[in-house]
Amino acid sequence: MLARTPIASFCVCVAVVVLGFFAEAEVRGQLFPQTTENIHLEMVFNYLEPDPNVEAGVVDVVWGSDYATQPSGVYNSSYIPISVDNFTHSVAWYQKHHPDWLEYQCDRKTLAFEFGSTNLAPLDFTNLEVQAYQWANWVDAPLAQGFGGIAVDTMNLTNSWQRCGHYDTFGAWVQQYSGALNDARFRQDVLGWEKATYKHVHQDSPTATMQVNVSYQFGEPEHDNLKLMTTADLLLDERGFSNYGVPPARPTPWQWQKIVDVLQQVQAKGLCYMTNGEQSVPTADISQTDRLWVIANYLLVKNNCTYMYISGSQDYGRLITFPEYSIAIGHAKGTMTKTHGVWLREFSGGLSLVNPYLRDRTVKLPTGNYSDVNGNPVGSTVAMPAQSGLVLLKQ
Numbered sequence: 070m071l072a073r074t075p076i077a078s079f080c081v082c083v084a085v086v087v088l089g090f091f092a093e094a095e096v097r098g099q100l101f102p103q104t105t106e107n108i109h110l111e112m113v114f115n116y117l118e119p120d121p122n123v124e125a126g127v128v129d130v131v132w133g134s135d136y137a138t139q140p141s142g143v144y145n146s147s148y149i150p151i152s153v154d155n156f157t158h159s160v161a162w163y164q165k166h167h168p169d170w171l172e173y174q175c176d177r178k179t180l181a182f183e184f185g186s187t188n189l190a191p192l193d194f195t196n197l198e199v200q201a202y203q204w205a206n207w208v209d210a211p212l213a214q215g216f217g218g219i220a221v222d223t224m225n226l227t228n229s230w231q232r233c234g235h236y237d238t239f240g241a242w243v244q245q246y247s248g249a250l251n252d253a254r255f256r257q258d259v260l261g262w263e264k265a266t267y268k269h270v271h272q273d274s275p276t277a278t279m280q281v282n283v284s285y286q287f288g289e290p291e292h293d294n295l296k297l298m299t300t301a302d303l304l305l306d307e308r309g310f311s312n313y314g315v316p317p318a319r320p321t322p323w324q325w326q327k328i329v330d331v332l333q334q335v336q337a338k339g340l341c342y343m344t345n346g347e348q349s350v351p352t353a354d355i356s357q358t359d360r361l362w363v364i365a366n367y368l369l370v371k372n373n374c375t376y377m378y379i380s381g382s383q384d385y386g387r388l389i390t391f392p393e394y395s396i397a398i399g400h401a402k403g404t405m406t407k408t409h410g411v412w413l414r415e416f417s418g419g420l421s422l423v424n425p426y427l428r429d430r431t432v433k434l435p436t437g438n439y440s441d442v443n444g445n446p447v448g449s450t451v452a453m454p455a456q457s458g459l460v461l462l463k464q
Contacts (some may be wrong), residue, residue, distance in 0.1 A: 097278050097302045100217065101144055101341050101374045102129035105400050108364065108393075111305070111343040111376035114148075117386035124388060130376055132280060132305055132343070133222070137215035146220040146280055147211030151262055153189040153223060155207050163190045168236060170199050175233035175248040183223060183230045193235045194262045195245070204269050212270075218278030218302065219270060224263060226289040226297060228255040256293050263300045280343075284308035285331045287324070295334065303341040303374070306332070310366040311359075314347035314382045318359070319456045325425035332370055341374035352381035352389055358457065360393055361442070365458025368398060368421035369405045369414050396442050396462060409433055411453055419462040424453040438464040 102109065111130040115121060124131065125140040133148035149155055152172075154163070160180070163171055172181045172191040181191040192199050208219055232255065233248040246252045263281070270279045280303040285294050298304055310328065311318045320328060336342055346363030348355045360379055367377040380389050399417030406413055409432040411424040419439065424430050430453045439461040440446045446464065453459060 097276075098339050098341050098374050100276055100278055101303060102142075103373050104129070104371060104375050105373050107398055108367070108396065109371075109376050110378055110394065112388060113345070113378055113380070114386040115388070118388055127388065127390060130303075130343070132282075133220045134216070137211065144217045146218045146278070147207070147214075147216040149203065149207040149219050149221055150189075150223040151221060151259070151266075152194050153183055153186070153191055155203075156189070157206065158190065160188070160190045163192075167198075169193075169238050170196060170235070172232050172235050174231045177234070177242055181230045181232045191230070191232070193245075195258050196235075200262065200265065204266070208266070208270060209273060212273055212277050217276075218280060220280045220282070220305070221263070221266070221301075222282045224259055224281055224283055224297065226256045226259060226286050226293055228252045251289070256289070260293065260296055260300070263297065267300050278302040280305055282307050284313075285328060287327075295331070298331065298335055299338050299340060301340060303343065304335050305343040305345065307345045307347065309345040309347065309363065309377075311346050311348060311363060314349045316349050318349055319362070320425070322426050329370060336370075336372055336375075341376070342370075342372075343376040343378070344370070346377060346379035347383070348379065348381055350381060352384045355379065355381065355391075357393070357442075360391055361460055362423075362456070362458040364393055365421045365423050365460050368401075368416070368460065369412055369423050371401070393442055393460070396460060398460065398462065419460065422451070422453060422459040422461070424455060424457050427455050429454050434461070440464050 109129045110127065111132055112124065112128045114133045115124065115131050116135050121136045121139040124143050128143055130144045132146060134145035136145055138145065170192050172193045173179060174181050183189065183191060194200065211219065227250050228246055229250065231248045233246050234242060234244040237243050246255050267279050270277050279301050281301040282305045283298050284306050285298065307313060310320060310325065312320060332342060344367050348359055363377065363379050379391060397418045402415045402417060404414065410426065410430040411422055411432055414421045415435060420434065422432060431450055432453055433450050442460050442462065447461060451459065
């Protein structure tokens with residue numbers, strides 16, 4: 070889904086650039102709905118909702134919306150994939166009009182389709198003509214319609230679809246990549262496209278924003294991960310704390326700590342954040358235990374523009390709500406702290422607790438009277454099973 074100077078002035082210039090980046094990111098973060106109080110949602114697509122007014126007062130942001138300006142108060146972004154056609158033309162159309170735009174695997178015959186979608190043409194996003202076409206049709210056009218920004222999908226540091234090269238306008242083969250999963254040139258090309266598109270979006274409008282669907286990729290370089298995750302105004306972490314809904318739907322303790330550390334680095338740069346809570350079961354079967362795991366983690370890390378969403382496996386496009394979204398947790402009274410082997414954060418209306426580890430814990434609560442989200446009073450201590458989340462409200 071991002072000039073050398075003499076030593077005497079180098080530090081000053083670096084400071085100006087860094088402060089300028091932070092200031093710009095902070096300003097653009099203010100364009101999104103603020104999330105200081107309670108729980109806030111970023112809905113993933115809404116193509117199954119014929120009336121967007123159902124989102125009013127419920128949803129703050131829509132990732133990949135079908136509606137530019139409706140309803141009032143909802144921040145809508147328009148969808149754009151980095152590496153495939155955006156449901157505009159058929160593969161045959163590209164073969165006829167722009168065969169040099171198509172990307173192949175190393176057998177030089179098989180198109181590098183993604184996710185098995187043979188109807189979406191894989192495009193050479195390094196081609197400047199392709200970039201100009203993407204920007205004109207999938208960036209500039211929606212922004213002109215009134216969308217607040219764009220939502221970039223299918224960005225990946227790993228060459229998962231075995232891209233290898235393309236044919237030029239004379240029919241000669243142009244080798245770009247090895248076809249291997251880990252390819253340094255592929256990573257740099259993805260980062261280059263993100264940087265150029267981010268610059269284009271900001272030049273197009275002083276208020277336009279760019280969201281990217283990127284999760285930390287274990288096994289890829291840390292530096293490239295952070296660059297991919299921070300060349301944006303809002304980061305949508307589709308994996309979240311539920312592993313894309315792939316069992317086991319909990320990160321390992323080490324992964325959990327890495328996700329939190331990176332999340333805090335992203336937020337420190339002024340970016341907004343969305344932590345997705347996709348589950349492996351149908352939406353109707355998601356247990357309260359699994360919902361509280363997502364919500365408690367969200368509350369643990371949220372700041373002034375942090376969003377969440379919960380759904381069944383790839384159950385996107387429609388508004389899904391749960392009773393826990395309406396709990397009056399209030400605003401954070403401080404940052405997350407570790408106590409009794411779990412992580413805790415105090416809110417004006419209660420507590421958020423997360424045990425990301427593999428051992429059960431008994432936690433002594435801060436002074437006060439608390440109940441669970443179902444209204445049941447709890448004592449001065451609570452039991453927290455391994456890899457569980459809990460939200461308590463002040464009585």
